[in-house]
Amino acid sequence: PTVEFHAGQLVCGELCRVPLVAMEGRFHYYEGYSMKEVTFPVRVMKELGAEILLVTNAVGGMNPEYKLADIVAIEDHINLMGDNPLRGVNDENLGPRFPDMSEPYDRRLIELSLKCAEELEIPCHRGVLVAVAGPNLETRAEYRMLRRIGADVVGMSTVPEVIVAAHAGLRTLGFSIVTDLCQPDRLEPVDIDKILEVAARGGERLSRLIPRVFERLSEG
Numbered sequence: 285p286t287v288e289f290h291a292g293q294l295v296c297g298e299l300c301r302v303p304l305v306a307m308e309g310r311f312h313y314y315e316g317y318s319m320k321e322v323t324f325p326v327r328v329m330k331e332l333g334a335e336i337l338l339v340t341n342a343v344g345g346m347n348p349e350y351k352l353a354d355i356v357a358i359e360d361h362i363n364l365m366g367d368n369p370l371r372g373v374n375d376e377n378l379g380p381r382f383p384d385m386s387e388p389y390d391r392r393l394i395e396l397s398l399k400c401a402e403e404l405e406i407p408c409h410r411g412v413l414v415a416v417a418g419p420n421l422e423t424r425a426e427y428r429m430l431r432r433i434g435a436d437v438v439g440m441s442t443v444p445e446v447i448v449a450a451h452a453g454l455r456t457l458g459f460s461i462v463t464d465l466c467q468p469d470r471l472e473p474v475d476i477d478k479i480l481e482v483a484a485r486g487g488e489r490l491s492r493l494i495p496r497v498f499e500r501l502s503e504g
Contacts, residue, residue, distance in 0.1 A: 294325070300498040305332055312441055314418035319369035322441075323448040327378065330452045336393070336501075337449040337456045340490060342483050343437035345462035346427055347411060350436070352465065353485040355401065355408040355493065357394045358458035361443050362414040362435055369444045370451055379451035388450050393457040393497075400496040406489045411436030413460060415443035424468040437462065459493070461486030 293308040307325055311317045326337060343356070350356070374381040394410060401408030414435035416422070422430065422438060430438055437460050449456045463479045463486065 294328075300495055301502045302498045305329055305334060310441060310445070312418070313365060313367070313444065314440055319367050319371070319444050323369040323444050326445050326448045326452065326454070330449075330454060334454065336390075337445070337454045338494070339442050339445055339456065339458045341413075341439045341442045341458075341460050342463040342479070342486075343413065343439040343460040344421070344427075344464050344466035345437055346431045346466045347409070347436040348467060350409060350411075350462050350465070351407065352462060352482045353407075353489065354462045355406060355486060355489055356411040356413075356437055356460040356462065357397050357401075357408055358389050358413045358442070358460060359391075359394055359410045360389065360412045361446065362412065362433065363443050363447070364430075365415050365417045365443065367417075367444075369448050379453065383447075383451040385447070385450055388446050388456060389458055390455040393455060396500055397457060397459070397493065397497050400500060401493055404492055404496060406493055408493070409436070411460070413442065413458070414438050416440060421474060422466065424471055427466045427468045427471070438466065457497075459490060461490065 294305065295308060296305045298304065310325070311322045313319065313322050329337065345354070398408055398410065412435050414430050416438060418440035439460065442458060446456050446458065461483055463482045464474065
């Protein structure tokens with residue numbers, strides 16, 4: 285099971301001569317799954333031979349410079365989900381007890397992505413993602429607080445998977461689509477139909493950006 289609009293499938297193939305395994309959808313913490321269940325697919329991908337984890341999500345944009353359907357290359361994150369997928373007994377075969385998180389998102393992949401976005405004339409920023417448990421959206425006061433602690437966008441996923449990827453030694457690249465603007469003084473009720481329309485526009489941009497990134501990766 286997964287949320288509506290997610291196919292919930294694991295598919296294998298190639299993109300620009302780069303072999304890949306892809307998840308069409310994901311498990312969300314707010315659906316009631318444990319952190320280990322949410323991140324289990326990352327473990328599977330690692331065992332299948334993956335070296336790079338590419339994650340995408342839809343987010344609320346708190347940075348006033350961002351516009352609807354803009355792409356954000358995640359350069360760092362803040363975990364406010366109240367849980368961590370690495371809690372409990374550590375299996376040294378999977379990764380170290382205390383994994384380093386000084387660079388959870390690969391700097392070289394971020395720079396490559398920004399360059400590709402510029403070539404394609406796709407609006408793409410670098411920014412900080414804050415992850416919350418959900419499923420409710422944030423209050424005006426919460427948006428103000430999240431912005432003040434350094435976040436550019438807010439979402440309800442991705443960070444657990446990235447923590448596990450760092451634990452497993454995977455390089456990670458993350459993209460967010462800004463599907464709604466979260467300016468506390470201009471906050472409006474959520475319109476799901478509008479969010480889906482914006483997500484589709486952002487998805488079209490990612491459908492052009494990601495193959496270009498893969499193409500560059502295949503060139504070495």
